[in-house]
Amino acid sequence: MGDGVGLFEEMKGRGLIAQVTDSAIGEMLNSSSLSAYIGFDPTADSLHVGHLVQIFNLKRLQEHGHRPIAVAGGATGLIGDPSGKSEERNLLDGDILAQNLARIEAQLSRFLDFESKTNSALVLNNADWLGRIHLVDFLRDIGKYFSVNQMVAKESVKSRIASRDQGISFTEFTYMLLQSYDFLHLFDNYNCILQMGASDQWGNITSGIELIRKMRQKVAYGLTTPLVLKADGTKFGKSESGTVWIDPDKTSPYQFYQFFLRAEDEVVGSYLRSFTWLGADELGELDLATVREPGKRRAQNALAAAVTDLVHGPEMTRKVKVAAQALFSEDILGLSEEMLALAIEDAPTISIPASSLSDGVALADLLYDAGLAKSKSESRKVIAQGGAYLNNVRVADPDVKVNSGDLIAGGVLLLRRGKKDYVVVRVTT
RNA sequence: GGGUCGGUGUCCGAGUGGCCAAAGGAAGCAGACUGUAAAUCUGCCGGCUCAGCCUACGGGGGUUCGAAUCCCUCCCGGCCCA
Numbered sequence: 001m002g003d004g005v006g007l008f009e010e011m012k013g014r015g016l017i018a019q020v021t022d023s024a025i026g027e028m029l030n031s032s033s034l035s036a037y038i039g040f041d042p043t044a045d046s047l048h049v050g051h052l053v054q055i056f057n058l059k060r061l062q063e064h065g066h067r068p069i070a071v072a073g074g075a076t077g078l079i080g081d082p083s084g085k086s087e088e089r090n091l092l093d094g095d096i097l098a099q100n101l102a103r104i105e106a107q108l109s110r111f112l113d114f115e116s117k118t119n120s121a122l123v124l125n126n127a128d129w130l131g132r133i134h135l136v137d138f139l140r141d142i143g144k145y146f147s148v149n150q151m152v153a154k155e156s157v158k159s160r161i162a163s164r165d166q167g168i169s170f171t172e173f174t175y176m177l178l179q180s181y182d183f184l185h186l187f188d189n190y191n192c193i194l195q196m197g198a199s200d201q202w203g204n205i206t207s208g209i210e211l212i213r214k215m216r217q218k219v220a221y222g223l224t225t226p227l228v229l230k231a232d233g234t235k236f237g238k239s240e241s242g243t244v245w246i247d248p249d250k251t252s253p254y255q256f257y258q259f260f261l262r263a264e265d266e267v268v269g270s271y272l273r274s275f276t277w278l279g280a281d282e283l284g285e286l287d288l289a290t291v292r293e294p295g296k297r298r299a300q301n302a303l304a305a306a307v308t309d310l311v312h313g314p315e316m317t318r319k320v321k322v323a324a325q326a327l328f329s330e331d332i333l334g335l336s337e338e339m340l341a342l343a344i345e346d347a348p349t350i351s352i353p354a355s356s357l358s359d360g361v362a363l364a365d366l367l368y369d370a371g372l373a374k375s376k377s378e379s380r381k382v383i384a385q386g387g388a389y390l391n392n393v394r395v396a397d398p399d400v401k402v403n404s405g406d407l408i409a410g411g412v413l414l415l416r417r418g419k420k421d422y423v424v425v426r427v428t429t
Numbered sequence: 430g431g432g433u434c435g436g437u438g439u440c441c442g443a444g445u446g447g448c449c450a451a452a453g454g455a456a457g458c459a460g461a462c463u464g465u466a467a468a469u470c471u472g473c474c475g476g477c478u479c480a481g482c483c484u485a486c487g488g489g490g491g492u493u494c495g496a497a498u499c500c501c502u503c504c505c506g507g508c509c510c511a
Contacts, residue, residue, distance in 0.1 A: 231466085231467070258465075261465065262465060262466070263466080264466050264467060265464095265466055265467070266466085266467075268466085293464095294464065294466075295463085295464040295466090296464080297464060297465080297466075300464095300465090300466080324465085328465065373458095375475085375476065375477085376476085376477070376478095376479095377475080377476060377477070377479080378458080378473095378474085378476095380479075381458085381459080381473060381474080382458070382459060382473090383459095384459095384473095385458085385459045385460060385472070385473065386459070386460060387458080387459040387460070388459090417458090417459085418458075418459060418460090419459095419465065420465060
């Protein structure tokens, strides 16, 4: 699938390379076929948009003839990586971790090709090897190669040690050894010579490379990608309603699409490069469009469509686009029943019994029940401040009764909080 | 183990007997202006059956008319010593 341009140049052009351990990596990626891995710790039951850069990098790797290996951290997830974390983590329960792992493996599988004759992808679980090691063996065989002096100097550890009231537990301190051992294991058993990851993984990656050098007298390589940030420099991946997950049950495709649609002008260009496969010509055009006609948001639209396409498929993308257009249109009441049905098909929905509408439900209660307010207090406040809309019409009285007379086409209510958050209320009999 | 400092709302952080649902900042939410952007401005920002009540300042107990504030005890963390 290589398109003539070398993988390394392509990644570089897209701003996807932060650091490499050796400049030879460029040549290796372009000419030979190698195995490379990225680790994912199953700290939640789904991957989120923050993981997409790495997943897509594996995909790019495979498209250029390399074998991508995704390592799910069944063992390291139990420990917790201190990198980029300002405080000690709570340990995850083993059962929960196992469930998370299964789902994440399934998600990873969607993006990679496992059928290829030449460079089929692999998903491995590091519990398969880390779980078998005996402590004393590990300390003798692996621990011997690690200098605490050097570990302490690593940024991820240093910051925690410097932190006045946090500190770092021995458990998290050892994380680096486990990740290094992963690399060694993959190097030995899968001929994997490259580890990739976000730039906060640099310390962990290089320590794996050192371990391989010391134990095998062989060279392994590392490549990191820049952390994706929001325009204000804060962490990417959270929306107003929390983390943006890949699992459609945790973040609806509609919300997923909206998240990318709302990308700030300053970063939309880099997002397009990280999260889509658009070519240089198109990227250039969109950059220009953002400068010339920012109000049209062409880049944002292209971004949202392309990413939703990759993650949820073209059919879903089409639906959420229609939904967005309809919901943000001026008069929802003017929409045909058919259009409305299509628009709200995949919007978040709650159901209420018809009987409650015949008595009338206070708007404040409805907003709360719909999940648009965390408490009834909040619900009342939002309404009083003019932030609540019933069928796209602002209603500022929290005690106003909503009844069956408010139902619109198809027998639903459209409830909105603020400008962006919609919930469709369906009536059940 | 000893000493010492500390544990306050989502986070940071003031408060050392009543004026404390607790200063200030950040985050977040709503509104205005815009482009479903950014910046800015205004308001909100524990809960509830909301002009009232309930729950809260690490846990438990106590002193007091009254405690985030004082005492006892336990738990947790930092630093120093062993």
